[in-house]
Amino acid sequence: MKAFAALYRDLDASTSSLAKQAALQRYLRAAPPQDAAWAVYFLAGGKPRQLVPVKLLRLLAQEAAGLPEWLFEESYQAVGDLAETIALLLPPPGEAHDLGLARWVQDHLLPLRGAPADALPERLRTQWRRLAPDERLVYFKLITGAFRVGVSKLQVTQALAAVGGVDAKRVAQRLMGYTHLGARPDAAAYAALVAPEAAQERAAQTSGQPYPFFLAHPFNVDIAQFDALLGPTAGWLVEWKWDGIRAQLVKRAGQVWLWSRGEELVTERFPELAAMGEALPDDSVLDGEIVVWRDGTVQPFAELQRRIGRKTLGPKLLRELPVVLLAYDLIEHAGRDLRALPQDQRRARLDALLREVNHPLLVPSPVIGGDGWADLARLRESARERGVEGMMLKRRDARYGVGRTKDVGVWWKWKIDPLSVDAVLVYAQRGHGRRASLYSDYTFAVWNGLPGDAERQLVPFAKAYSGLTDAEMARVDAVIRRTTVESFGPVRSVKPTLVFELGFEGIARSTRHKSGIAVRFPRMLRWREDKPVEEADTLQTLEALLPP
């Protein structure tokens, strides 16, 4: 537990991914395998079922610290993290221990779940009395299920690969299912993660390896320059730019793997796509985008997010949020690597394969025709109504490259500009994590009447917390503290003095918002220090942006 707490501190303290990688490897090399097994489980995102009701934990901690509820709450608001708050408030430890992570998890933490309610308080107190302050932080993070330390599953995968001397993609496959709910990883499970590659594991038939993703580059030039820079449209394959999850579907030896960009296996998150993959012939690899799809149209990314966020996918959720794979490339077919073929030949083979398979969850991403760039630009203006981010321009002779290369062909992403209005900051709330105790989460309003209307008021319509630099945020924080009108728990209402240009990707009517308007992905584009509050935009401006 001490070594794991020290690892947590090292990972938490550093912003450098190199330093994090070094700390991970150092820990894995030194830790007993049974402890490393659990460390990997937690670092890779594994969470046991809730061990103790959070309410009880708060109550016991407050009691042990001898504080009234309001002061515990004030402390929590200042810290911004429950586990950390409790670790800071408890009286110093009275005993010591030298148990490893595995012993703590198996003998102490996991048995808390389902322990008789009347025995729980004393058990918890006995446990935390033995733990040093930095161990307590980790202990409470494990109990509250909020164990996040700025390490991605990919980084853990890379560390395991380095320690075991195994290919990282191989480790990623071995990690499949490692963190499932109810998993009890032991020394043998850890050993299997870092073991040398066995011959049959390496054999192509059983391999679910994806190809490195070919990535697009932004294209933000004036339409007048298109002909000069790109030549005629005939040389390009034009598609919509989907707002979903980029993925490769791999089918080999009767098995299906779904990989997201970043080479994370997401097969288990999309069981219906895994089932669809069964219909594909063996030794095929498709590239495309996972989107929520209803009545033949793509749904907002927010819908997809609702699925990604879930630990368990019940039948209700699968029914409400149906997904498809919008396929746009075929990179392996009949066991042959097609990446060296030109774009339009790959596309032709893809279309033939999709016709042959004919599965409702495997949809070809349509190719857009247009008479010249100006025509395409006009069509692109409908992107927002279609729920897409713009267009993709792929050279017809482009090979499928590796990452962001341009040497064998190029893919451009031609995105539409975000919508924007000038809005007034009316409420502020303290952030979490790195921004704890800083007022970093804001609610924005627009006027419900035109300038000169003495009765008009500010109507809140969006929340945003990104887009400012640290320095700007510190200045905004200072203004908020100075102009606070009222505090309601963690939220402050402020005298309207701050105007921001707020950007968003989409806008729709909403009955759930007081303003009658909901915007998608709002973020601060810039702080309009030059603009007086009276000149901020109005509800009428927002309504004019609504799709017909």
Add this chain to the structure above:
Amino acid sequence: MASPDLPGPGAGDLVVARSEGLYCPPGDFYIDPWKPVERAVITHGHSDHARRGHAHYLAHTDSAGVLRARLGADITLQTLAYGDTIEHHGVRLSLHPAGHVLGSAQVRLQHAGRVWVASGDYKTEPDGTCAPFEPVPCDTFITESTFGLPIYRWPTQPQLFAEIDAWWRRNAEEGRASVLFCYAFGKAQRILHGVDASIGPIVAHGAVLPLNAVYRAAGVALPPTLRVTDPGVDAALLKRALVLAPPSAQGTPWLRRFGPYADAFASGWMQLRGTRRRRGVDRGFVMSDHADWPGLQQAIAATGASRVFVTHGSVAVMVRWLRERGLQAQGFATEYGDEDEPAATAQGEGAAA
């Protein structure tokens, strides 16, 4: 005790809040005023307490050096030793150790049978670089509350220095300079006084040097420090060095000479992961010149005061907490910042020193 049990606020108070600062009506002087006044009693030399432009200054003897260096050699300054008393318009005034920085003082005021104490900023744990805090019995205590939340509990001095030493030692072994950002007045000298100087050479930023001289002149033992421009200070030496620099040096070209260095920040705010990460340094050492939550409670209780004014920091929290404990507590609006202020509102000592 001459004062009634529940005196109404304002009437007959020895200290009231005015727009210029905390004011003593019978004595006609201010304590740490933030606007220019005729007579100012200065609790200590940090820039939010000791400001320019007053006609007369009164401060502790050990503050004289810092005040003259910062406010001008020509200020009209009267000094007092701890415990000495002077009388002004019938108000008996004396200064008592606050344990915050060299020369820091609590101001005791006695008039018509009442005793008030204004704490300025204070720290209850002795650190060896200034006279330790002494509780002064009074009817009314004016306290700071910079770290007025129970999440703030400081490690002991030995724990703190064991951590700093271990960090420096490991960096030195791995051939990396250890850049420790700390405020030039107070923190830097505490670090110098407390670290194990046998680990390696110590380099001080130019902003720290004049304050080291002031401390040494007051008889505080500090290990020798080098300047980056001193002869013999080369790349090999810097790899083993502890470098003390004000926070304003963070991100400046001055640091380039140290090559790939490890950096850390010493402040009470480093207690929280959020502020630590926002600082963007490798390590945060929890080191403050202010009392932690238990320190504030002990200090307030030790005065025996039944009435408490809370000046800066977590004012609302402290007032509510004290009221629930049966004390008559209220807030005083002041313009004191905090040299540790996390929200980047106060430029603080780095710029002033």
